[in-house]
Amino acid sequence: MTHPHPKPGGGTPGNGEPGDGVEGVVGRAFRDEWGQVVATLIRVTGDWDLAEECAQDAFAAALERWPRDGVPTKPGAWLTTTARNRAIDRLRREAVGAAKLREVAAMAQDVVPEPSEDDAVPDDRLRLMFTCCHPALALEARVALTLRTLAGLSTAEIARAFLVPEQTMQKRIGRAKQKIRNAAIPYRVPPGHLLPERTPAVLAVLYLLFNEGYAATAGADLVRRNLTAEAIRLTQVLAHLMPDEPEVSGMLALMLLHDARKTSRQDDTGQLIPLEEQDRSRWDADLIALGTEILERALRRREPGPYQIQAAIAACHATAPAAHDTDWPQIAGLYAQLTRFAPTPVVRLNQAVAIGMAEGPEAGLLLVDELVASGTLSDYHLLQATRADLLRRAGRLDEAATAYRDALAKATTSAERSFLRRRIEETAL
Structure with missing residues (x-):
């Protein structure tokens, strides 16, 4: 079962900017905290739908209470606590048997399951990503479910990313959640020897998450920087976890090279500026240097893959001093290689x-x-x-x-x- 996320002020979550008042603050909290709130609730309750529903209730409560009571010092903690309390209330009403009542009591006392020793990364969001990317799920279902639960993208946004009808995507997400429940897929980062089989799906998640932030599929904002920042952060964690995987490094380099151009893609009025017309002096030289260095290290392993090739294309653009200096024959050759992957x-x-x-x-x-x-x-x-x-x-x-x-x-x-x-x-x- 899927539900629309709360949309502060009647718009897309996260559209609020400074000066928009409490609704803007709630919008920013949605984009910054949604994934963490949902991921924590899933770890505590083990119920994906309950986690989403209670997180939505918490954001709705914020819209109601924050204008009256003031914005809390730590919005994320307030939202997590409120969502957890909603979950406790729901489970208490639905509790059947002593075991279920003990589970509710543990939640009420803040006694939550500790991460397993097999969990190499103590981050609920990354744990959620690997759970969503379990090989028992179809690849597109893994990506869609993670974008829905971790990033808070609507079903319509994910459907546009996949170029499929919204109803098709809604069914796909619902089936993925059911498969996780029925197969009792563990909520953890897998041990090291199982990481490689999960990597392609995790990278696909990060790629679509970054792309939705870098070039939003709908709405007034072309760029949703919270999504690009989250994709980069999670990719950096993954690169630290898998330092010998060149495609992870390639993905990180690709994101950094694109992100280096973010401030030049629109003018002060929000008008889109084509690549060839962008002011290259506004590109982030430090990010370009870092992305290029990471890419070169990955390429030295001589294990080419699609993300490394795309990063090489991005590097051709990012390192050209002017548009007319762009090495288009090399880019065309790189795309020829990419079509093979x-x-x-x-x-x-x-x-x-x-x-x-x-x-x-x-x-x-x-x-x-x-x-x-x-x-x-x-x-x-x-x-x-x-x-x-x-x-x-x-x-x-x-x-x-x-x-x-x-x-x-x-x-x-x-x-x-x-x-x-x-x-x-x-x-x-």
Whole structure:
């Protein structure tokens, strides 16, 4: 069973900024504390649905009480305590038998299960991630469940990340929770010898978590920095846990190299700035240096993988002094390698961009038109946006304007829609 999360002020959780009052504070607490509150409640109660429901109740209570009583000094602790008390009340009402009553009594006295010695990382959120990524679950179910419970993304946001209908995603998440209950999957970080089989799913979770923060799929904000920061933090913990896994290092390098450009992706009015037009003096040179160093260490192990290749692509962009210095032939070659690991339509679309920049827009358009004909990305606005940009570069402005309009009809964020309207005006002149 899934439920919508509380949306302070009627908007998306986490949209609050300083000056928005208590609702803004609750919004920020949602994005900062949701995962920790839910993860702790799951460890204490063992009930995933109860944990989500009681966490939601706690945020609803915050909206009601904080305007009256003031914002607590430690919002996260207040939310966790409130959610735990709601869970105690629920379990007490539903308690059947002496064993269940003892469990409720233990919760009321703050007696919670201690982490197992097998738990290599004392962090409830990471423990939750590995539980969600158990090999008994289908890969996409692992990712979706973690994004739902750990990051607090709505079912609709996760569905857009997977390019599937919302109802399909809701059923997928529900089945994953049921499988965890029925199979009695342990809530812990697995011992070292089992870590490699969990790594691909954990990395997929981190990748989608970072992407949702770096380029939000919906809403007024293109960037949700809390999500990118959380993805980077968890990846750093994972890299410390698995120092000899080059794909983990590759993922961390990829995130850092992208994150280095975050302040230049929008202007002061929130307008989207394309990569080639960004002010590179605003890029974080320290993050670029760190990401490049981590990537080079990973590549020296000579065990290539998709995240290392994507990090190498990001490094080509991040280390180019100016847009015209970008080594597009090398990027096109890296995308050719990436398609062998991940032959997905989205990767092929990015490969088309690189070829269009390296060999000319008409060469890129050949690949894009193949994707259009296949129908695999028919609802993906970046397909038409990419086609429009290549048409613009080729001087086919009327066709470009039409493609930009098609992209605008499918775009889901305010920043992207505003950018596409500007492009329509430019090409329609």
